[in-house]
Amino acid sequence: MVDQGGARLSESAEPRPGWRRWIRGTAAKIGVAAALTGILFSAWAAFQQWREQRETRAATQLSLITQLDSAANASERDLNDSSIPEKFLRASCGHTKRFIDLSQSESAALFAALGHYEYFAWLFNEGRLKAVEHSVDYWAPRMLDAYHLATAWLDPREIHQRFPQLYVFTHGAAAQYHAPRRCPQVPSLG
Secondary structure, eight states, X not given: OBOTTSOBOOGGGSOOOHHHHHHHHHHHHHXXXXXXXXXXXXXXXXXXXXXXXXXXXXXXXXHHHHHHHHHXXXXXXXXXXXXXXXXXXXXXXXXXXXXXXXXXXXXXXXHHHHHHHHHHHHHHHTTTTTTSTTHHHHHHHHHHHXXXXXXXXXXXXXXXXXXXXXXXXXXXXXXXXXXXXXXXXXXXXX
Protein backbone atom coordinates (compact mmCIF):
# COMPACT_ATOMS: atom_id res chain seq x y z
CA MET A 1 0.00 0.00 0.00
CA VAL A 2 1.28 3.44 -0.89
CA ASP A 3 0.29 6.74 0.70
CA GLN A 4 -0.16 10.03 -1.15
CA GLY A 5 3.55 10.94 -0.94
CA GLY A 6 4.63 7.66 -2.47
CA ALA A 7 5.88 6.10 0.77
CA ARG A 8 4.91 2.56 1.43
CA LEU A 9 2.68 1.89 4.46
CA SER A 10 3.78 -0.87 6.80
CA GLU A 11 1.73 -4.02 7.25
CA SER A 12 0.92 -3.10 10.86
CA ALA A 13 -0.67 0.14 9.84
CA GLU A 14 -3.33 -1.73 7.95
CA PRO A 15 -6.63 -1.90 9.73
CA ARG A 16 -6.98 -5.18 11.61
CA PRO A 17 -9.81 -7.44 10.84
CA GLY A 18 -12.50 -7.61 13.59
CA TRP A 19 -11.85 -11.26 14.42
CA ARG A 20 -8.30 -10.52 15.63
CA ARG A 21 -9.56 -7.90 18.07
CA TRP A 22 -12.25 -10.30 19.20
CA ILE A 23 -9.65 -13.06 19.84
CA ARG A 24 -7.42 -10.75 21.86
CA GLY A 25 -10.36 -9.43 23.91
CA THR A 26 -11.72 -12.91 24.49
CA ALA A 27 -8.29 -14.23 25.50
CA ALA A 28 -8.00 -11.46 28.10
CA LYS A 29 -11.46 -12.24 29.45
CA ILE A 30 -10.65 -15.95 29.64
CA GLY A 31 -7.42 -15.15 31.49
CA VAL A 32 -9.27 -13.01 34.03
CA ALA A 33 -11.95 -15.69 34.47
CA ALA A 34 -9.27 -18.37 35.00
CA ALA A 35 -7.50 -16.21 37.58
CA LEU A 36 -10.78 -15.59 39.45
CA THR A 37 -11.60 -19.30 39.34
CA GLY A 38 -8.18 -20.11 40.78
CA ILE A 39 -8.64 -17.57 43.57
CA LEU A 40 -12.11 -18.90 44.42
CA PHE A 41 -10.87 -22.49 44.43
CA SER A 42 -7.96 -21.55 46.71
CA ALA A 43 -10.35 -19.77 49.09
CA TRP A 44 -12.67 -22.78 49.13
CA ALA A 45 -9.72 -25.13 49.81
CA ALA A 46 -8.50 -22.88 52.66
CA PHE A 47 -11.99 -22.85 54.18
CA GLN A 48 -12.19 -26.66 53.98
CA GLN A 49 -8.78 -26.96 55.62
CA TRP A 50 -9.79 -24.55 58.39
CA ARG A 51 -12.99 -26.53 59.02
CA GLU A 52 -11.08 -29.83 59.16
CA GLN A 53 -8.55 -28.32 61.58
CA ARG A 54 -11.37 -27.08 63.80
CA GLU A 55 -12.99 -30.53 63.80
CA THR A 56 -9.64 -32.18 64.57
CA ARG A 57 -9.04 -29.74 67.43
CA ALA A 58 -12.50 -30.50 68.85
CA ALA A 59 -11.87 -34.25 68.60
CA THR A 60 -8.51 -33.87 70.32
CA GLN A 61 -10.04 -31.78 73.10
CA LEU A 62 -12.82 -34.32 73.55
CA SER A 63 -10.24 -37.11 73.82
CA LEU A 64 -8.28 -35.11 76.40
CA ILE A 65 -11.34 -34.30 78.48
CA THR A 66 -12.44 -37.95 78.36
CA GLN A 67 -9.07 -39.07 79.75
CA LEU A 68 -9.20 -36.38 82.42
CA ASP A 69 -12.75 -37.38 83.27
CA SER A 70 -11.63 -40.95 83.97
CA ALA A 71 -8.85 -39.77 86.28
CA ALA A 72 -11.10 -37.26 88.06
CA ASN A 73 -13.82 -39.89 88.52
CA ALA A 74 -11.31 -42.20 90.17
CA SER A 75 -10.31 -39.36 92.53
CA GLU A 76 -13.96 -38.65 93.30
CA ARG A 77 -14.54 -42.31 94.10
CA ASP A 78 -11.60 -42.23 96.50
CA LEU A 79 -13.12 -39.18 98.20
CA ASN A 80 -16.58 -40.70 98.39
CA ASP A 81 -15.21 -44.00 99.74
CA SER A 82 -13.57 -42.12 102.61
CA SER A 83 -15.18 -40.39 105.55
CA ILE A 84 -14.53 -36.95 104.05
CA PRO A 85 -18.15 -36.32 102.97
CA GLU A 86 -19.46 -36.98 106.49
CA LYS A 87 -16.74 -34.84 108.04
CA PHE A 88 -17.56 -32.07 105.60
CA LEU A 89 -21.26 -32.14 106.46
CA ARG A 90 -20.48 -31.95 110.14
CA ALA A 91 -18.06 -29.05 109.65
CA SER A 92 -20.34 -27.06 107.35
CA CYS A 93 -23.64 -27.74 109.08
CA GLY A 94 -23.24 -26.18 112.46
CA HIS A 95 -20.53 -28.15 114.20
CA THR A 96 -18.42 -25.89 116.40
CA LYS A 97 -15.15 -26.90 114.75
CA ARG A 98 -14.70 -24.94 111.50
CA PHE A 99 -11.86 -26.97 109.96
CA ILE A 100 -11.90 -30.74 109.78
CA ASP A 101 -9.00 -33.06 110.43
CA LEU A 102 -8.14 -35.52 107.69
CA SER A 103 -6.07 -38.66 107.82
CA GLN A 104 -3.07 -38.95 105.54
CA SER A 105 -4.97 -41.07 103.00
CA GLU A 106 -7.97 -38.69 103.08
CA SER A 107 -5.67 -35.73 102.56
CA ALA A 108 -4.01 -37.47 99.61
CA ALA A 109 -7.40 -38.26 98.07
CA LEU A 110 -8.56 -34.65 98.44
CA PHE A 111 -5.32 -33.28 96.97
CA ALA A 112 -5.58 -35.68 94.02
CA ALA A 113 -9.12 -34.52 93.21
CA LEU A 114 -8.19 -30.86 93.65
CA GLY A 115 -5.18 -31.37 91.36
CA HIS A 116 -7.45 -32.68 88.59
CA TYR A 117 -9.87 -29.83 89.08
CA GLU A 118 -6.99 -27.32 89.10
CA TYR A 119 -6.09 -28.50 85.60
CA PHE A 120 -9.72 -28.36 84.45
CA ALA A 121 -9.98 -24.84 85.90
CA TRP A 122 -6.90 -23.79 83.93
CA LEU A 123 -8.40 -25.23 80.74
CA PHE A 124 -11.65 -23.33 81.30
CA ASN A 125 -10.00 -20.11 82.49
CA GLU A 126 -7.77 -20.02 79.40
CA GLY A 127 -10.63 -20.90 77.01
CA ARG A 128 -8.95 -24.14 75.92
CA LEU A 129 -12.17 -26.18 75.85
CA LYS A 130 -14.39 -23.89 73.80
CA ALA A 131 -14.68 -26.47 71.03
CA VAL A 132 -16.25 -28.96 73.46
CA GLU A 133 -19.67 -27.40 73.86
CA HIS A 134 -21.29 -27.43 77.30
CA SER A 135 -18.23 -28.95 78.95
CA VAL A 136 -18.30 -26.24 81.62
CA ASP A 137 -21.93 -27.13 82.35
CA TYR A 138 -20.84 -30.68 83.11
CA TRP A 139 -17.70 -29.89 85.10
CA ALA A 140 -18.44 -26.66 86.97
CA PRO A 141 -20.73 -28.13 89.67
CA ARG A 142 -18.21 -30.88 90.46
CA MET A 143 -15.34 -28.42 90.57
CA LEU A 144 -17.25 -26.09 92.87
CA ASP A 145 -18.18 -28.98 95.17
CA ALA A 146 -14.50 -29.95 95.45
CA TYR A 147 -13.54 -26.34 96.16
CA HIS A 148 -16.16 -26.04 98.90
CA LEU A 149 -15.03 -29.36 100.32
CA ALA A 150 -11.48 -28.01 100.45
CA THR A 151 -12.65 -24.90 102.34
CA ALA A 152 -13.60 -27.13 105.26
CA TRP A 153 -10.03 -28.34 105.41
CA LEU A 154 -7.89 -25.44 104.16
CA ASP A 155 -8.05 -21.71 104.67
CA PRO A 156 -9.19 -19.94 101.45
CA ARG A 157 -5.82 -18.15 101.25
CA GLU A 158 -4.07 -21.50 101.23
CA ILE A 159 -6.43 -22.78 98.54
CA HIS A 160 -5.63 -19.67 96.51
CA GLN A 161 -1.90 -20.39 96.85
CA ARG A 162 -2.08 -24.12 96.12
CA PHE A 163 -4.87 -24.10 93.54
CA PRO A 164 -4.91 -20.62 91.97
CA GLN A 165 -6.79 -21.60 88.81
CA LEU A 166 -9.51 -23.38 90.78
CA TYR A 167 -9.79 -20.35 93.05
CA VAL A 168 -10.19 -18.00 90.05
CA PHE A 169 -12.67 -20.35 88.36
CA THR A 170 -14.75 -20.73 91.53
CA HIS A 171 -14.97 -17.01 92.17
CA GLY A 172 -15.82 -16.28 88.54
CA ALA A 173 -18.32 -19.10 88.04
CA ALA A 174 -21.89 -18.20 87.22
CA ALA A 175 -24.43 -18.47 90.01
CA GLN A 176 -26.21 -21.29 88.18
CA TYR A 177 -23.32 -23.61 88.99
CA HIS A 178 -23.31 -22.94 92.72
CA ALA A 179 -25.45 -25.59 94.39
CA PRO A 180 -27.49 -24.52 97.40
CA ARG A 181 -26.14 -25.84 100.67
CA ARG A 182 -28.47 -28.09 102.55
CA CYS A 183 -27.71 -29.56 105.92
CA PRO A 184 -29.33 -32.91 106.61
CA GLN A 185 -29.70 -34.20 110.12
CA VAL A 186 -26.16 -35.24 110.95
CA PRO A 187 -25.33 -36.83 114.26
CA SER A 188 -22.87 -34.87 116.34
CA LEU A 189 -19.29 -35.98 116.72
CA GLY A 190 -19.86 -36.36 120.42
